[in-house]
Amino acid sequence: MERMASHYRKSGGRWLGSGILRGMGVTLKNWIGSYFDPSRLVTVCYPGERLPLPENSRSFPFLIYDGDDPEAGLRCVACRICEKECPPECIHIENERDENGKPRKRPAVFDIDISVCMSCQICVEVCPFDAIEMDQIYAISTNARFEPLRLHKEQLLKPNEYFRELSPTRSAAADARREAERAKQAKKKEAGKKG
């Protein structure tokens, strides 16, 4: 017994094959445990169940409109800052033009090519009107490359309520910013009237 104990110490406190047995024990525990312990079976069965996304998760940009009518409540003024700033150049904007061909402050065409978009959120950062925001829809897959992955204005437009639901924090900040801006404008207008 004493000899065996000293032998055990000399061999670095291990028996030949004990590592294999211990490893097999771990896997056996996982195998049996997966039938009883939900923490050992963490699979989320995707099409049925989905993981809740964190609030700051983002996929592709979308355009916000206020109110019910997408055309009337469109925030975008076609200033084309996002088009210029977009690193992979996936935004394409054309201004609406009046009868004389003078550009209006509205986009006639607003396309985002999500086959190129790299979800960098720079368009959101640079937009002075909080008109463009990041969506969280990721389950997109298509059979063709060009048209289905080129999102047009009609597909991009989503109400502000949708954004509020998507990201309460960011939408609250944006709303507060817009409110403050509006108040400033109103004050300016009043001051201008007074002046």
Add this chain to the structure above:
Amino acid sequence: MTEDKQLQDELALYGVHLTLLEQVYNWGRSNSLWPLQFGLACCAIEMIASVTARYDLGRFGSEIFRPSPRQADLMIVSGTVTKKMAPQVVRLYNQMAEPKYVLAMGACAISGGPFKGGYNVVKGIDRYIPVDIFVPGCPPRPEALLNGIIHLQETIRRQKLSGPGKARHADRDQPSEYAIPEEGGRDLVPQYNAETWRPSWQGGGK
């Protein structure tokens, strides 16, 4: 076509399924998509993540990543295809046994993505090999890849093996191998495979 459909529906009422063989064939193919084991860039990390416990590609019968193209059914082009890598990707595709499918994962594989203006990046793998499913994102979430595979399964189940509009691998006129691009002086030669892709000035694409 429509008459065929009507006739089939009518016969199906009496318990005769003309398309049974086709259905079984498609069911088998769609539920046993073994991907080719290779990754190109950051999207490969998400592809690997989709096999892990949380997402488990294995539920769809696709966890067997075959190292040999002969035994693989699905090529997941996961990431940036550089001009140096494109010949290898096309060669691997040529080596795969029919029926074979290609899934372009992520912006770079679809169009070149952020690097599409670069001197060394292929502007979309669909210029060289026929792509069945495009999964956009940079990179796509693992769920997006799962979604793409479900979409591919649905596509396969809808494929026809005979008549007009039959599947690519069932059509003898459609090529199964494509010219392997080589590095030329300025660009890959050929710049695209005319069977799979036509540039916009020839009436293809946008």
Add this chain to the structure above:
Amino acid sequence: MWLVIIQLKIGIILTFFSLLFAVASLAERKILARIQNRRGPNRVGPCGLFQPIADGIKMLIKEDVVPRKADRALHFLAPIVMVAPMVLLFGILPYGGGLTLVDLEVGLLFFFAVSSVSELAVFMAGWSSANKYSVFGAMRAIAQMVSYEVPLVLVAITPVMVAGSLSLVHMVEDQAGYAIGVIPNWFVLTPWGIVGFLLLFVTSLAEANRTPFDLPEGESELVAGHLTEYSGFKYALFFMGEYFGIFAGSGLAVALFLGGGGAPLPLLQWIPPYLWFFVKLVVLVGIVIWVRASLPRMRIDQLMDLCWKGLVPLAFVNLIAAAIWHYSGGGWQGWILAGGLLVGAYLMLNRVVLRSRCSWERKYYLAKS
């Protein structure tokens, strides 16, 4: 009448093993998934039960690629030469209860003679593919199979020595009965038997090219080894041959050490012996899958070290222990003598291996530690 019964038996055995092949391929994926905290195939049919059918259909309709430079005849023959001997092996396994097909006097010899033909199949597959990875894979596979055949045969000789026959049926009969009325007389419940069983299990894993000995198919360096150029149904045949090899190896282990169709308790003897045989076989196949999920692949030098420096000497010692056991009558003297010898061998191995490992210092050339 006699012919009909034989054909019925063959039908039952082949159906069972084909079904077991389908079930095992699904069970492997399911168990691997469970061990890795995943669910595994669950979308095809109830609980993914139809997954093997889908895989089978796909394999059948997949294009059969033969490389232009390949040797067409050998490329075609290799899968057949792989599967046919494996099916032959099922013929001599002693299922018991009248299901035993053939009671060959030299059953064990037949087993090894026939199963060694699969090495030629691996060579044919590797060489005929005209692919360097295939040739490397085949070389590895042959080196591994030839090496591991030595301890395999040495270990299988011990029950022959004790039972005094090469017939598998006779060996099972030798293990019938119960000591003290409850403990079965299986060879695995003797000191040399447990060691022999473990050795046999390890070597048959290596013979079947299973993890942790699946170097011939190491995908990180050899693509898929000798299977690289095989697609479609030929690949499926190789896959089947590998599984059949596992089944046959497990069947041999059951016959040699686990008492064949004997019930573990006298109370359970009303269950027919072939059911017991199949239960034991399925359990062993489950352990093979479990091992695959637990142990990483070995390196080629470790593999050869394990065989020639570990398993072959151990098999010799085990042979001596079995002889001592046999001639001491199998009583308590046998336990002390044979058991002592084996424990001593283990302690010595423990000392040598672990000591050398502890004193083994790693050299760093670039990193200054």
Add this chain to the structure above:
Amino acid sequence: MNVVLFIIAALILVGALATVCVRNLVYCALSLAATFAALGMLYLALGAEFIGWVQILVYVGAVAVLIVFVILLTAPDRMRSVGPLFSRSRILGVGVSLGVFGTIAYAVHKSGSLKGSLSMPAETDMQSIGEELLSSYLVPLEATGVLLTVALIGAVLFAREEPVEGSEESQESKD
């Protein structure tokens, strides 16, 4: 029974001829394996179960595999070699083989075993083979064992690389 024997004999002949006549080295090795297997079948057909299966185990399972392995290791480029089928010293070869064949034929003819009809030997069981091996043939058996062991050790000695004096390895062993 005779029909089976003749079929097997034909197999052996074809296999042996293929072994020496086929140009492809791998085909040669495989036909050699087939010949060995056919020889094993011949033994089995003659009722010598033990020797038949041992023939297949040792010659097909070990010897042929080793030959194949050696081919893989040594001549990967020459596997599809094209050379003259008959060597330059073919007359000498024919002479030697005729001499050997004649000697054996003479010995067989002289022994008188061809006089009687082809009869099946009695079934030999394992028990008697084992007893014979361990009683009357014990010394030859042991001698064979020693010979094989010596051959094995000799092969290992030949294959071992001697560390060159002054190289890194030999210095390590000195430390």
